[in-house]
Amino acid sequence: MSSRAGAIARAFVRGVADPRLPLLALRERGFGFVLERLVHATPEKLDDMVHGLEVRSSPDTLADLLHLFNPCLVDVADEDAQHYRVTVRGGPVLLIRKAVCVSDMRVVEETFVRDLYAEHPPLDGRTVLDVGANLGDTSVYYARKGARVIAYEPSKELCDLAVRNAALNGLDIEVHQLGIGCDDCMLEMAIGPRGATQCSMTVFPDTQVPDEPILSERASIHVVPLADVLARIGPVFFLKMDCEGCEYPALLSLSTGQLRTIEHVFMEYHGSPDPLRRKLEESGFTVRFREWKLLLADRIS
Numbered sequence: 695m696s697s698r699a700g701a702i703a704r705a706f707v708r709g710v711a712d713p714r715l716p717l718l719a720l721r722e723r724g725f726g727f728v729l730e731r732l733v734h735a736t737p738e739k740l741d742d743m744v745h746g747l748e749v750r751s752s753p754d755t756l757a758d759l760l761h762l763f764n765p766c767l768v769d770v771a772d773e774d775a776q777h778y779r780v781t782v783r784g785g786p787v788l789l790i791r792k793a794v795c796v797s798d799m800r801v802v803e804e805t806f807v808r809d810l811y812a813e814h815p816p817l818d819g820r821t822v823l824d825v826g827a828n829l830g831d832t833s834v835y836y837a838r839k840g841a842r843v844i845a846y847e848p849s850k851e852l853c854d855l856a857v858r859n860a861a862l863n864g865l866d867i868e869v870h871q872l873g874i875g876c877d878d879c880m881l882e883m884a885i886g887p888r889g890a891t892q893c894s895m896t897v898f899p900d901t902q903v904p905d906e907p908i909l910s911e912r913a914s915i916h917v918v919p920l921a922d923v924l925a926r927i928g929p930v931f932f933l934k935m936d937c938e939g940c941e942y943p944a945l946l947s948l949s950t951g952q953l954r955t956i957e958h959v960f961m962e963y964h965g966s967p968d969p970l971r972r973k974l975e976e977s978g979f980t981v982r983f984r985e986w987k988l989l990l991a992d993r994i995s
Contacts, residue, residue: 719853749800777855779862782806784944786834786863789855798829805831813990814932815958817841823923823930825874825944826937829858830867836932837865844927848873848883848915873917874940876947882912920944921952928955935961944975953977959991
């Protein structure tokens with residue numbers, strides 16, 4: 695059996711064993727996406743799609759954590775009542791939250807095992823601005839590459855965790871509990887049942903508040919303009935953004951001159967990428983896209 699046929703067979707067996715997986719795939723991505731994956735995706739991408747579905751449909755228990763991530767975990771230990779300390783194979787030691795351990799570990803896996811952020815120029819001694827730092831995984835990733843990292847994360851829970859993860863790895867990372875947008879103001883962040891793991895900056899003008907009850911709670915956060923951050927820290931070699939919608943008001947509010955203080959951009963976008971692409975290209979960037987709604991841009995003028 696070819697590796698591709700084997701991947702399809704594994705996906706089929708897992709789908710039969712747990713019917714929630716194909717239903718979740720159809721609900722999240724649609725029939726066309728699932729069919730395209732089955733027909734055209736590499737075996738690795740098929741396996742990763744099924745693994746991602748298993749992660750999103752699994753309860754946050756220690757048993758599920760060990761089952762789903764055993765290949766990449768060297769050790770899991772109790773840190774305190776709320777956190778596990780996980781040692782990642784070939785990566786750092788990080789704290790993740792027990793209440794959402796499977797979700798947090800998927801974030802860590804994407805960064806240090808799947809190497810989602812590997813496409814970047816040499817960062818040693820360069821300034822990286824990490825917007826949407828989450829539990830500090832990407833900040834730790836870039837700091838381990840020798841970068842000067844300045845991180846922004848609006849959730850207090852995640853911001854505190856990012857600070858602890860930086861210290862745990864002996865890294866000097868500047869972390870701010872602030873959201874990024876186009877104005878200095880207080881706004882609401884929508885939060886789902888998994889707390890800060892599921893949140894959306896849906897209050898920004900370029901996004902919409904979802905009707906789904908999954909994002910039923912609200913938390914007030916302090917937002918500052920991206921322009922002010924750039925003015926304070928100086929030229930940014932690498933801007934990483936994964937901020938659940940804030941990329942639109944934040945980037946689109948910048949002048950061409952302000953954007954040209956940035957050399958490289960790596961972001962996850964949450965709506966149409968066209969306004970972002972146009973803005974960046976008009977400001978002298980080349981723009982390319984990767985799957986999973988990733989936009990990469992490099993300044994050429």
